[in-house]
Amino acid sequence: MTTSTTLCAALALALMASPAVQAANFAVTGTVTFNGNSGALPGGGTFGNSTYDTATGALSSGKFIFPQATTTVPVSGFGNVDVTYQLSQTNTSTAQIASDGVAAMSLVQAKLEIVLTSLPVSITPCVFQLIPLDFAGTGSATGLDLADAAFTIPPAPVGNCGLARDQINNAIAGSNNSMQVHLAGNFTPPPEDDTIFKNGFDPAAGFAE
Numbered sequence: 001m002t003t004s005t006t007l008c009a010a011l012a013l014a015l016m017a018s019p020a021v022q023a024a025n026f027a028v029t030g031t032v033t034f035n036g037n038s039g040a041l042p043g044g045g046t047f048g049n050s051t052y053d054t055a056t057g058a059l060s061s062g063k064f065i066f067p068q069a070t071t072t073v074p075v076s077g078f079g080n081v082d083v084t085y086q087l088s089q090t091n092t093s094t095a096q097i098a099s100d101g102v103a104a105m106s107l108v109q110a111k112l113e114i115v116l117t118s119l120p121v122s123i124t125p126c127v128f129q130l131i132p133l134d135f136a137g138t139g140s141a142t143g144l145d146l147a148d149a150a151f152t153i154p155p156a157p158v159g160n161c162g163l164a165r166d167q168i169n170n171a172i173a174g175s176n177n178s179m180q181v182h183l184a185g186n187f188t189p190p191p192e193d194d195t196i197f198k199n200g201f202d203p204a205a206g207f208a209e
Contacts, residue, residue, distance in 0.1 A: 023049045026144075028064065030181040032087070034073070034112075034153065035174050042069030042087075047183050057190035059095035059144070064088075064108065064181075068115065075119070075164070075171045084116040090130065095146075097139035099192040105146055108133035112153065112172070119164055126161040128153050128172060133179060139187035147180040 025048030030041045050062030066087045075081045088111050095105040110133055114126040131153050135146035155173040156165060 023051050026183040026185045028181050033178045036176045037073055039071045042067050054188045057097035061092045061094050063092050073171050076167050082118040083114055086113045097189050099189050101138045101189045103137050103139040105135040121163050123162045128156050141186050141188045144183040144187040149178050151177050
């Protein structure tokens with residue numbers, strides 16, 4: 001059967017009229033806990049440059065970007081220490097939202113760098129990597145909510161964090177960590193696939209054409 005010229009033209013016009021999915025930097029808010037010390041994620045964080053397809057529930061490849069932030073961390077022998085840190089993602093990740101709203105993101109590899117402290121000694125460089133974040137949660141029309149309830153921060157290697165390396169490792173490294181993120185945007189789950197016969201009836205199965 002030959003497709004009519006009229007039908008081809010109608011399909012082309014429909015495709016041209018369909019709105020294109022635009023890439024975006026989704027604003028990110030949330031909380032993070034480093035070795036039992038909780039605080040808000042730095043303001044101005046984003047995930048992008050990425051697109052979300054409401055028809056399939058797929059969030060395309062993107063990366064978390066956060067500005068520097070300052071928090072207070074108890075460090076043995078020094079008391080409460082003001083720490084300015086940079087949290088960054090070293091790879092890119094995708095996510096998938098199912099029709100019931102359940103969401104999961106591919107593994108995020110993060111890096112935590114302490115760039116300044118109120119310690120009386122120099123600590124740079126002071127880098128903790130790679131930190132695996134295994135995010136899961138839910139997606140809806142009001143945003144994408146993901147969390148990793150327990151991730152591990154490896155110790156800073158020899159040559160990092162100056163004379164306070166052991167104390168900083170004790171204060172930062174370990175498994176008592178968690179992170180929750182909210183991506184602002186419309187992450188409406190995709191519709192259920194209610195297709196019964198994807199390719200029509202199969203004559204070989206005894207159905208008449």
